[in-house]
Amino acid sequence: MPAEASTSRPAAPPLTERQEARRRRILHASARLAGRGGFDAVQMREVAESSQVALGTLYRYFPSKVHLLVATMQDQLEHMHGTLRKRPPAGATAAERVAETLMRAFRALQREPHLADAMVRALTFADRSVSPEVDQVSRQTTAIILDAMGLADPTPEQLSVVRVIEHTWHSALITWLSGRASIAQVRVDIETVCRLIDLTDPATARS
């Protein structure tokens, strides 16, 4: 499977400038509303009005609220990945670096808990019709973790470890967002799951 081709739909027609601008306005409005009351505060009519676009147009760009929020998350993740590239984690072992990276992301989310709520809820609530977009988010997250590990071409075993880390990351986030786990618990759980890394291949520790 080709690396880039798989991230774009069958043949995404290129957007004109005005269309690109509309798309931006929509994503911006979505993030703004989400930053206020979370998932419920992102109301499609309000997003449309706020981004100066007709409701029908909003649905042409994003076929559902979940699509919209997942796209919003893609947007935010790109930011995050960029930021992380600039100041890479400094831990000695791969496990430490991944844990540090995730905790850094976690602190960023803590600053915008409502936005985090909207994005994560959308992500886990997404059904099959959103699979390509969710998958894209997953790939992006995988890339961030592999970056932190300093791995270029992981073994299937290591990929499984990365998936388990992502599982833990998403689910721990949810339990925190819904008030069922403390920040401390999330940290401990992240550190716990990161131990799997050195278990799989202690050689990645120093490199």
Added chain:
Amino acid sequence: MPAEASTSRPAAPPLTERQEARRRRILHASARLAGRGGFDAVQMREVAESSQVALGTLYRYFPSKVHLLVATMQDQLEHMHGTLRKRPPAGATAAERVAETLMRAFRALQREPHLADAMVRALTFADRSVSPEVDQVSRQTTAIILDAMGLADPTPEQLSVVRVIEHTWHSALITWLSGRASIAQVRVDIETVCRLIDLTDPATARS
């Protein structure tokens, strides 16, 4: 914190027989509809009609669709735990037994993928207002895993491992349900995360 008291609301008034029967009918209808089309197929009006109860009554018993589906999951989990007790897993190590238990549960869910979809989506979509109920499900799951490990009083470290396993379990289930991961991948991920068990305390292996 008291063991039993925390699972029941401030003072759950005892239900009369007819009320108990209504509650059963509702849960049964919910599971039946979920078994067909999953989350979307569980429509409150239809649940009400199907269980011969007025819509308002349904909402008195379960204050939202998510509450209803989480309660449905509690119901199913009890079944499952009972079944598991009768034929406990036979692995040599704690990790093997937990993996076997989860895979058994997974196979059960595969038989009713739509029901699984409805329950898991509800679980992860639940907001703070459903926390007590979701927490109850979480405790039940924890109990099942600790049972499989053969642990009576776990350390905080071990509890973190169990939480990570639960995180992985839920999230892996979601990726499978939304068609983004294969059954084989789920198995591998479960086995991967279970390795954390022996890492924490190899002594639990035989017991």
Added chain:
DNA sequence: CGCTAATCTAGAACAAGTTTCAGACTTGAT
């Protein structure tokens, strides 16, 4: 039994996601 409070019912009403449609506007090609 007869009363009172709580519960249940049928149905309307409301809220927000989604769909639809007729007409106005853009875009790209000729």
Added chain:
DNA sequence: ATCAAGTCTGAAACTTGTTCTAGATTAGCG
């Protein structure tokens, strides 16, 4: 410049979760 095809708009309609109300029923109690 002009035409056809595609896109955008505004507004109404539809769907399903949720709330509300007025009246009927039931449960518990003296």
